[in-house]
Structures are given as C-alpha cells and as structure tokens.
Amino acid sequence: MNYEHLKKEDPEVYELIQKEAGRQKEGLEMIPSESYASAAVLEATGSILNNKYAENYPGRRYYGGCVNVDLVERLCQKRAKEAFGLGDNYHVNVQPYSGSPANLAVYVGLLNLGDTIMALRLDHGGHLTHGNPANLSAKAFKFVHYEVNAKTETLDYDAIEKLAFEHKPKLIVSGFTSYPRIIDFKRMHEIAKSIGAISMVDMSHISGLIIGGVHPSPFPFTDVVMTTTHKTLRGPRGAMIFCKKEYKEQIDKGVFPGMQGGPHEHTIAGIAVALKESMTPEFKEYTEQIIKNTKALAESLMEEGLKLISGGSDNHLLMIDLRPFGPGRGIFIEKALEAAEISVNKQPIPNDPSPPFYPSGIRLGTPAVTSRGMKEQEMQKAGKLIARIVKEFALTEMPLDREKRASAVKEFAASLENHPTIKEVKSQVIALASKFSVPGVD
Ligand SMILES: *Cc1c(COP(=O)(O)O)cnc(C)c1O
Numbered sequence: 001m002n003y004e005h006l007k008k009e010d011p012e013v014y015e016l017i018q019k020e021a022g023r024q025k026e027g028l029e030m031i032p033s034e035s036y037a038s039a040a041v042l043e044a045t046g047s048i049l050n051n052k053y054a055e056n057y058p059g060r061r062y063y064g065g066c067v068n069v070d071l072v073e074r075l076c077q078k079r080a081k082e083a084f085g086l087g088d089n090y091h092v093n094v095q096p097y098s099g100s101p102a103n104l105a106v107y108v109g110l111l112n113l114g115d116t117i118m119a120l121r122l123d124h125g126g127h128l129t130h131g132n133p134a135n136l137s138a139k140a141f142k143f144v145h146y147e148v149n150a151k152t153e154t155l156d157y158d159a160i161e162k163l164a165f166e167h168k169p170k171l172i173v174s175g176f177t178s179y180p181r182i183i184d185f186k187r188m189h190e191i192a193k194s195i196g197a198i199s200m201v202d203m204s205h206i207s208g209l210i211i212g213g214v215h216p217s218p219f220p221f222t223d224v225v226m227t228t229t230h231k232t233l234r235g236p237r238g239a240m241i242f243c244k245k246e247y248k249e250q251i252d253k254g255v256f257p258g259m260q261g262g263p264h265e266h267t268i269a270g271i272a273v274a275l276k277e278s279m280t281p282e283f284k285e286y287t288e289q290i291i292k293n294t295k296a297l298a299e300s301l302m303e304e305g306l307k308l309i310s311g312g313s314d315n316h317l318l319m320i321d322l323r324p325f326g327p328g329r330g331i332f333i334e335k336a337l338e339a340a341e342i343s344v345n346k347q348p349i350p351n352d353p354s355p356p357f358y359p360s361g362i363r364l365g366t367p368a369v370t371s372r373g374m375k376e377q378e379m380q381k382a383g384k385l386i387a388r389i390v391k392e393f394a395l396t397e398m399p400l401d402r403e404k405r406a407s408a409v410k411e412f413a414a415s416l417e418n419h420p421t422i423k424e425v426k427s428q429v430i431a432l433a434s435k436f437s438v439p440g441v442d
Contacts, residue, residue: 001042001440025438027341027429028382032317032365033177033205034343035234036372036439037270038277045236045270053262057095057252069265076272080240083211083275084219091248093241093255094271095263099204099228102239102255103129104137106224109254110198110247111170113140118160118169118197121145123348123356125179127202144169148350153310154181161191168195175202175218175226178347178363180294180313185218192223198247200224204239206315208232208367211278212287215315223247232290232316232367235274238267286370290316293366296376300383306390309349309361317365320390321349328354328398328405332412333362336393339416340425341433342386358398358405362390372436381432385425392421 007014024036037045049069055062058070073094080092096102107117117137120126124147128135131143144167149156164172174188185201192199201218207227209215218225225242229235243251256263277283294313301320302308309319322329330346337344349361364386366379374382399408416422 001039001046021441024441026433027343028433029368030342030344030364030366030382032363032367033231034365035208035230035232035367035370036441037230037234037236037274039440041235041270041273041277042440044273045266047266047269049266049269050264052265054265055262056256069268072265072269072272073263076268076275079272079275079279080242083278084217084242086219086242089220089245090242091245091251093243093251094238094268095255095260096226096239096241097260097264097267098237099127099202099226099239100129100135101259102226102228102241103127103202104140105254105259106200106226106241106251107137107141107171107254108258109250109252110224111141114142115171116142116144116167116169117171117173118144118146118164118167119173120155120176120179121147123352123359124148124350125176126173127177127204130173130202148179148310150351153350155179155183157184157187157191160188161194164191164195164197169197171198171200173200173202175200175204175206177205178317178319180308180310180315180318182215182314185216185222189218189221189223198223200226202226204228205231205317208234208278208283209287209290209315212284212290214287214291224251229271229274232287233274233278234367234371236267236270238264238271240271289375290366290370292376293370293374293379294318296379297364297366297383300380301387304384304387304391306387316367317363319347319349320362320364320386322360322362322390322394323349323353325390325394326397327352327360328358329394329396330354330359330361331357331409332393332396332398333390335409335413336389336416336422337362337386339413339419339422340385340389341429342382342389344386354398369436371439372433374436378432378436381428385428385432388421389425 053063076094119130122132131138146160172192189199201222230237307321334346347361347363348359
C-alpha cells in the first residue's frame with residue numbers, strides 16, 4: 001500500500017502502521033480468527049466510499065446521491081449468495097458493522113426481549129455474544145447453555161436435544177469461536193425444528209472453509225446464518241446475515257434501524273472484493289491447505305507429548321490443553337510465544353479449573369500462515385518450536401491467590417527478556433517466516 005499522504009501529514013500514525021506491518025511480517029500469526037486481507041480488499045475498504053451516508057437499503061435510502069453505493073451493496077449481496085450457492089429463497093444483509101452487533105441484530109430482529117436462546121457456553125467454545133453474562137445479549141435475553149461432552153470434548157447432540165426439549169428456546173445457536181471439530185448443522189436445525197425454534201448458525205470462524213467446501217454448509221436448511229467477513233473469509237472487518245425469505249423483514253429491521261445507522265459502504269465494497277476472491281480455485285486451495293496445515297500442526301504437537309482438546313482438529317484451529325502442567329498457565333504461554341514472535345491467544349478450555357482471564361488453554365490456528373503459502377512442512381517445524389516453549393514455560397506456577405496473579409505475570413514477562421530459549425526460538429521463527437511474503441503487506 002502507498003501511504004505517501006499519511007506519511008507527510010501524520011508521521012506518528014504512519015510510523016505505527018509501519019511497525020505493525022513489520023510485526024505482521026516478521027513472526028508467525030497463529031490466532032485462528034485472523035488471516036491476511038488482499039491488497040485489493042484493503043484498497044476498496046480504504047476508498048472514498050467512506051464518505052457516503054446511505055441509511056436504509058438500496059432503492060429506499062434516507063439520503064440522496066446513493067446511486068453508486070446502491071450498486072456496490074447489491075453487487076455484494078449478489079456475490080454473497082453466489083459464494084454460498086444460494087437461490088431466491090435466501091436473503092442477505094451485508095450492513096452489520098461486525099459480528100457482535102450482527103448477532104445482537106438477529107436477536108433483536110427475531111425475538112422479544114427476555115425470550116430464551118440456547119447456545120454453547122463461552123468456556124466450552126461459544127462467543128461472548130452467545131449469552132456471556134458480561135455481554136448485552138445476556139442482559140436482554142435469557143440464555144440456556146449447552147456444553148461439550150466432558151470425555152470427548154465434542155458436541156453431544158442427544159444432550160443438546162434433551163436440553164432443548166426441557167427449555168423450549170425460541171432460537172438455537174450453533175457455530176462457535178473455539179471448537180476444533182466439524183459441526184453437524186443439519187442435526188442442530190432438526191433439533192430446533194422439533195421444538196418449533198428458529199435455527200441460527202454463527203459461522204464467523206469457518207465461513208471461508210464452507211465456501212471452499214472443506215466444512216459442511218449450514219445451507220440450504222438453516223433459518224438464519226451470520227458470519228463475520230474478516231476471519232477465514234479474508235475480507236474487511238464486517239459481517240453478513242443470511243436468512244430465509246420469511247425472516248427478511250425482521251432481520252433487515254433488526255440491523256437498521258434496530259442496531260445501526262448508516263452502513264459502511266467502503267467496508268461493503270471490501271466484502272464484495274473478498275467474496276469475488278473466495279470463488280476462485282486459489283481460494284479453494286487455500287482452504288484445503290488450512291485443513292492439511294492444522295492436521296500437520298496437531299500431529300507435530302502431539303508427537304511432542306502435548307494434549308489437544310478433543311484429541312485433534314478437523315478445521316482451522318486447535319487448542320492445547322495445559323492442565324497437565326497445572327491450572328492457569330495459558331497466559332504464560334501466550335506471553336512466551338509472543339516474545340518468540342508467534343501470536344496466539346490464551347483460551348478457556350472445557351471444564352477449565354481456572355477463570356477466563358487466567359485460563360488453562362492456548363488456541364492456535366493456521367489461516368494466516370496458510371495465506372502466506374506455508375505448508376505441512378512448515379507446520380511441523382512450527383509445532384516443534386511451540387512445543388519447546390510450552391514444555392519449558394508452562395512449568396511456571398500460577399499463584400492460587402488472585403491478588404498475586406497480575407504481578408506473577410509481570411515478573412514472568414520480565415524474565416523472558418534475553419532468555420536464551422526465547423532468543424533461539426525467535427531466531428528460528430523469523431528465519432521460517434522470512435521465506436514467505438505477506439498478502440496485503442508486502
Ligand atoms: C469473531 C466472532 C464473532 C464476533 O465478531 P466481531 O467482529 O469480533 O464482533 C461472533 N461470533 C463468533 C462465533 C465469532 O467467532
């Protein structure tokens with residue numbers, strides 16, 4: 001990208017962007033919700049469409065001068081339906097600002113405040129907006145949470161069905177933030193229908209995998225499907241809501257005026273570009289490689305003796321279970337890996353003995369490194385480097401006394417400076433990453 005104006009006018013912001021570009025290139029980006037948007041996506045998102053107000057929907061805006069943005073939005077809608085192979089029985093709204101407001105727009109559009117919604121617990125892999133007590137969703141609606149099976153750490157559909165019969169929710173949500181296995185969307189839909197509930201899939205993490213055909217699609221049966229556009233899909237930060245025609249009016253009203261004002265037409269243009277890219281053979285290859293890479297990474301970690309939640313992965317992410325080392329060690333590993341230029345996130349795992357800010361898991365994903373062209377061989381190497389860090393640094397004890405935890409983390413972070421293992425792993429990470437260019441950054 002050419003930032004010549006920014007460089008002249010605001011060197012401070014320019015410098016920070018340059019630094020972040022360096023960070024995105026130098027290390028391994030292994031946060032599963034991240035990937036690299038292409039330069040074309042970034043150009044559309046950074047375009048003058050930013051300047052236009054266009055409240056309401058194409059053809060019935062509250063503002064004049066919407067002729068071009070109407071066409072942009074309609075093109076985006078057309079491509080969204082094409083990418084998922086949808087016909088006239090589905091509608092798509094491409095205006096949500098991001099995944100969180102999109103989920104709230106669905107709830108607000110379809111339900112009455114206080115209605116019951118069923119979703120997966122946050123610490124078992126659900127999202128904040130799936131009824132976490134700290135989120136507006138839980139304050140405005142009554143949530144009943146299902147769990148993963150304690151032994152298999154995968155969804156137990158019979159147990160979900162039983163819970164649904166017991167609580168009769170109006171809406172059942174599947175699709176998660178931290179679940180490494182295939183989801184049986186068909187079964188989830190059937191459970192919803194058996195009690196007269198609306199089925200909803202939040203495919204934020206896996207929408208790219210679904211377009212690529214490497215994860216079963218929630219279409220053509222699911223009633224409402226939400227996705228963010230910036231995860232495996234590689235678009236700008238935004239979201240889309242698909243729904244069967246019968247819910248069109250409620251969903252559109254839920255988004256505008258229910259949750260939002262003017263849509264971000266520059267983002268919608270960026271989504272349109274990402275959708276066009278998603279229908280190419282290269283994109284399909286990228287999604288197939290994501291699956292192969294995650295499997296290779298999982299194998300590499302398990303060969304090193306590490307335990308993975310559910311024993312592996314079918315998709316783009318996996319979770320290391322750090323409980324064998326002791327509770328609450330996730331934050332140490334996140335910090336140690338960050339010091340070695342591997343970006344991951346600490347993650348609550350099913351039946352975590354430790355609270356969410358000091359969880360006992362680490363979540364890793366391959367979409368970003370796959371976008372750089374890395375393959376199984378690189379994942380094998382990355383797995384060995386990650387395992388080395390885990391085995392050395394997960395031995396650090398997390399104090400049981402809550403008051404002492406923050407200072408323990410601080411002390412730990414300071415101990416990483418000039419640590420010989422970190423230095424050695426970091427130089428190998430940089431050597432590995434430097435062989436691959438970065439889409440949209442290089
Ligand atoms: C990322 C995510 C969201 C929220 O997206 P934001 O754009 O961060 O608000 C919603 N649901 C799921 C399952 C997600 O993974």
